[in-house]
Amino acid sequence: MNTKTILLVEDNPSDVSLTRRALVKNAISNPLVVTEDGQEALDYLFCNGKFSTRNLTDLPVVILLDLKLPKIDGLEVLRRIRADSRTRRIPVVILTSSGQEEDISTGYDCGTNSYIRKPINFTDFAETIKQLSLYWLVINEPPP
Structure with a gap:
């Protein structure tokens, strides 16, 4: 059974903390799984390494992905x-500080569903x- 988990792929502890605070502030109670690097994110999604006992069919409802x-x-x-x-149908939102046109173009070419630059202040975030x-x-x- 899918628990509508949000997967946050983010290596910056401050941004992880801001995301957690923003979810709480907005009464979003979905479980948040945080992976701190690209390899850990892939291990989580494909049930490898420390996630080998995770149920592969319990995929996140959305992935928030730093670049x-x-x-x-x-x-x-x-x-x-x-x-x-x-995993190809999981919505992936690139949530990054990069506003470089090349990153935006490549993100969409690779199949992101959305590209969002992280706002600087907490209220906007x-x-x-x-x-x-x-x-x-x-x-x-x-x-389905």
């Missing part, structure tokens, strides 16, 4: 998500998380 990650960068994580039939959550957790009709 600048250790081990495997966010764009490569996205490519691997889209290359696998088990919390509003962004609220809107993201409203759309991906409530309004959007996920594939």
